[in-house]
Amino acid sequence: MIKLVDVCRTYHLKNQDVKALDGISLEIPDCSFTAITGHSGCGKTTLLNIIAGYDRPDSGLYLYDGRLVNDYDEQKMTDFYRHEVSMIFQEFHLLPYLNVYENIRLPLHYQKRRRNDKEMDAVLEQVGLRGYGRFYPHQLSGGQKQRVALARTLVSEVRVVLADEPTGALDRENADNIVKLLKGMKEYGMTVVLVTHDEGIAMMADRIITLENGHVVS
Amino acid sequence: MWLVRELLFHRKQHYLNVVANAMAVFLVLIVSVLSDSLTRGINEEIGSLGLDVTMLQVYGEVNDYWFEDFCREFDIKKATLYYSFQHEEFSVVSCNEKLYELFEPELLKGRFLNETDISNNDNVAVVGFDAYEKNDRKDTVEINGVEFRVIGVLNRSENNLFVDYDSSIFIPIGYDLSTGVRNHSYYYAEGHYAEAYLENIFGENGYMLINQSSLLKTTGQMSELVRKVLLFIASVSLAVSMTGMINSMLAGIKERSYEIGIKKVMGASAFDVYCEFALESFAVFSLGLLIGVMLVILTCWLISSAGIIDIHVDYTENARLIFRLSLVGFVCGLYPAWRAGRITIMDAIRKV
Ligand SMILES: Nc1ncnc2c1ncn2[C@@H]1O[C@H](COP(=O)(O)OP(=O)(O)OP(=O)(O)O)[C@@H](O)[C@H]1O
Ligand SMILES: [Mg+2]
Numbered sequence: 001m002i003k004l005v006d007v008c009r010t011y012h013l014k015n016q017d018v019k020a021l022d023g024i025s026l027e028i029p030d031c032s033f034t035a036i037t038g039h040s041g042c043g044k045t046t047l048l049n050i051i052a053g054y055d056r057p058d059s060g061l062y063l064y065d066g067r068l069v070n071d072y073d074e075q076k077m078t079d080f081y082r083h084e085v086s087m088i089f090q091e092f093h094l095l096p097y098l099n100v101y102e103n104i105r106l107p108l109h110y111q112k113r114r115r116n117d118k119e120m121d122a123v124l125e126q127v128g129l130r131g132y133g134r135f136y137p138h139q140l141s142g143g144q145k146q147r148v149a150l151a152r153t154l155v156s157e158v159r160v161v162l163a164d165e166p167t168g169a170l171d172r173e174n175a176d177n178i179v180k181l182l183k184g185m186k187e188y189g190m191t192v193v194l195v196t197h198d199e200g201i202a203m204m205a206d207r208i209i210t211l212e213n214g215h216v217v218s
Numbered sequence: 219m220w221l222v223r224e225l226l227f228h229r230k231q232h233y234l235n236v237v238a239n240a241m242a243v244f245l246v247l248i249v250s251v252l253s254d255s256l257t258r259g260i261n262e263e264i265g266s267l268g269l270d271v272t273m274l275q276v277y278g279e280v281n282d283y284w285f286e287d288f289c290r291e292f293d294i295k296k297a298t299l300y301y302s303f304q305h306e307e308f309s310v311v312s313c314n315e316k317l318y319e320l321f322e323p324e325l326l327k328g329r330f331l332n333e334t335d336i337s338n339n340d341n342v343a344v345v346g347f348d349a350y351e352k353n354d355r356k357d358t359v360e361i362n363g364v365e366f367r368v369i370g371v372l373n374r375s376e377n378n379l380f381v382d383y384d385s386s387i388f389i390p391i392g393y394d395l396s397t398g399v400r401n402h403s404y405y406y407a408e409g410h411y412a413e414a415y416l417e418n419i420f421g422e423n424g425y426m427l428i429n430q431s432s433l434l435k436t437t438g439q440m441s442e443l444v445r446k447v448l449l450f451i452a453s454v455s456l457a458v459s460m461t462g463m464i465n466s467m468l469a470g471i472k473e474r475s476y477e478i479g480i481k482k483v484m485g486a487s488a489f490d491v492y493c494e495f496a497l498e499s500f501a502v503f504s505l506g507l508l509i510g511v512m513l514v515i516l517t518c519w520l521i522s523s524a525g526i527i528d529i530h531v532d533y534t535e536n537a538r539l540i541f542r543l544s545l546v547g548f549v550c551g552l553y554p555a556w557r558a559g560r561i562t563i564m565d566a567i568r569k570v
Contacts, residue, residue: 054483054563074488081563082485089567093480097227102220110485156484 002028002051002160002191007060008214009046020046021057022214030159033183033192035205042211044195048162051193052085053077082111086153088163092145094137100124100148101133107156115155127151127181143174150181160191167201179204224477225498231470232502238459239506240513243543245452247514250539252521253445255530260437272429276420284419291415296320300391305361308349309382312391323383326350328370331390335369339392344370348384359387456543460550467499467554471561478558479566492559499551500544507544 009021020043028034028051036044049055050062053069062069064084072080086107094103101120108115117133124130127147137145146166153161163182167175179201182192194205202208210218225232289297298320300313311317318330326347335342343359343366350371353359357368366389375383416425471478478491522529 049564049567052563054567078485078487081483087483093476093483095224095477095480097223098220102223106481107484110481110487110490152484 001030001063001065002026002193003061003063004051005061005063007047007050007057007062009043009050009055009057019214021050023060024211024214024216025060026209026216028191028193030191031186031189033186033204033206034194034209035202035207036193036195036209036211037197037199037202038211040197043214044211045164047211048087048164048193048195051160052087052162053080054087082107084158085160085162086156086158088146088149088153088161088166090165090168092137092142092149094145094148094152096137099134099136100129100140100151103137103148104152104155107152107158111156120155123151123155126154128177143170143177146170146174146178147181150178154185154188157188159189160193161185163192163194165195165197167196167198175201221494221497224494225501228470228474228498231466231473232505235459235463235466235502236506236509238462239503239547240509242452242456242459243507243510244513244517245455246449246543247510247536247539248517249445249448249452250536251514251518251529251531252527253441253448254532254535255527257438257441257445258530259527260441261434272427274416275426275428277424277426288415301394302386305387307352308361308385308387310361311386311388312393313388314391317388323375324373326371326373328368330370331388336390336392339390341366342369342390343367344372344388346372346382346384346386347374349387352385361387361389364393456546460546463499463503463547464550464554467495467551468557471495471554471558474558475561475566478561479563482561482563482566488559490559491561492555495555495558496548496551499554500548503547503551504544507540507547511540 004024004026007021007024008019011018011020024043024047036047038044046055050057053072056070064080069080095106098106101117104120104123105115120133121130124133127150129144129147129151132140132144132148137148140148146169149166161182166182167178170178175198179194182194183204185192194201196202208218209216285297285299288294296316296319298314298316300311300317302309302311304310313331314336315330315332323330328344330344331342334340341364343361345353345359345368349359350368353368359366359368366387372383413427416427419425478486481491481494518529518531521527
């Protein structure tokens with residue numbers, strides 16, 4: 001379970017401070033599908049980065065399964081990335097010099113696990129990319145790339161999947177597809193947190209959190 | 219191994235590094251090999267004279283009564299003295315038969331001056347090969363109006379430091395035909411110096427001692443110095459290329475923070491990234507090293523097959539050098555790799 005207590009994050013710029021998060025408190029239960037919405041610049045990405053552990057709050061507590069993530073050292077943080085959370089970005093974030101198989105295997109490599117191509121095929125089948133294993137990212141469409149990123153997350157067997165506008169660069173059909181897949185991840189015991197502008201997509205979630213100027217409004 | 223794929227993907231970043239490294243490695247190795255071969259060549263040249271002979275040259279007019287004392291004092295068994303002066307293009311050496319015992323020059327024909335010739339002060343001469351040719355192979359030779367009968371001709375001998383045999387004419391020591399300044403020279407074997415004794419007789423600047431082994435030592439030191447200077451220059455070029463490599467690795471890391479970010483999101487630790495980059499830069503350096511070594515081998519082969527100098531490669535010495543070079547390359551890759559490991563996911567995300 002993810003629990004934030006009064007989390008603040010301020011960006012210090014040259015001549016002004018930007019309060020991106022101003023006292024956020026929320027709880028996200030395990031195996032849920034949560035959508036975060038809000039106007040542009042309200043702090044959604046900042047919040048997601050803190051939940052993912054990429055960024056640290058200036059004040060407030062971040063509890064993950066009751067453990068205080070604020071105090072994690074580098075080693076623990078690496079383990080956290082390896083086994084607990086994974087992020088899906090708007091820009092797909094695949095390594096351009098690796099084919100689909102190898103991109104999907106990347107988290108396994110760092111988790112020191114092994115899977116053969118057959119098992120990879122099963123995962124690719126799940127995201128509807130059967131037979132694309134030997135393709136390189138530049139040979140795939142935007143929607144296909146995003147599905148590779150999803151497959152990569154599925155393979156990594158992390159417990160929390162964060163997605164920052166994963167559908168932002170995709171058309172309606174592809175977007176729905178991706179969200180369905182994300183929602184399906186619940187069945188694998190994953191907790192999904194999705195940031196989106198899209199009302200329709202947000203409605204598919206179990207719960208919607210709306211941010212405004214760094215506050216939770218609903 | 220997908221690291222190879224990664225390396226290939228970023229190969230454009232590395233092309234110039236490989237070239238620079240190859241050139242630096244080439245420079246260092248070729249200096250080492252060539253100077254080694256040259257030194258060896260010079261030493262062999264001097265060593266091939268095979269004589270541990272000291273020459274004492276005395277300037278100005280001196281009486282020679284001290285010479286026997288000197289030989290007795292320092293227990294010198296093999297010694298001889300001669301005068302030499304220049305006559306036309308020949309150097310005329312008035313000597314006795316002992317000169318032959320000391321140097322044992324090869325005879326083309328005839329014989330060297332013997333004891334009878336010397337004591338009779340016969341008008342006989344032994345000529346060097348060039349002198350013989352210049353004299354139109356005649357069997358007499360005229361020096362300052364005196365005619366000598368040629369009784370022997372020496373083989374051509376290029377290897378002598380002290381006397382140019384080839385254009386010399388040897389006549390009995392009793393003749394004093396010089397018109398200008400004479401050189402008094404004494405050969406004595408066994409490498410005695412006796413500097414203090416000689417200084418006492420001739421004054422500080424009145425004599426000169428030339429010893430073959432000390433000559434060998436001096437040339438050895440000289441070439442060692444030259445070798446060190448050249449190696450130093452080559453190392454500077456290595457340092458330049460290393461700095462270039464570090465610099466371009468650092469620039470590359472900035473460009474590749476995106477990839478580093480992805481890897482870290484996928485659970486790569488700082489150490490994982492560090493190792494990957496260290497490996498990569500080492501691979502790049504090794505490629506340069508390989509090319510450099512191959513260039514050196516090729517160059518050596520070309521030089522020796524063209525017969526310019528004999529290339530002699532000290533394999534263990536150069537293997538050690540190569541090992542040291544790769545150590546340098548490895549260490550130079552560590553800093554950029556460390557910087558790569560320090561890049562955080564936030565750095566990477568912000569970059570995009
Ligand atoms: N690295 C940064 N340095 C300074 N200010 C930042 C930085 N990142 C974000 N901000 C500021 O923090 C606020 C929140 O940014 P954030 O990226 O979280 O918004 P967002 O809700 O994700 O917006 P969008 O929907 O457009 O992606 C913004 O006002 C932004 O200007
Ligand atoms: Mg955002």
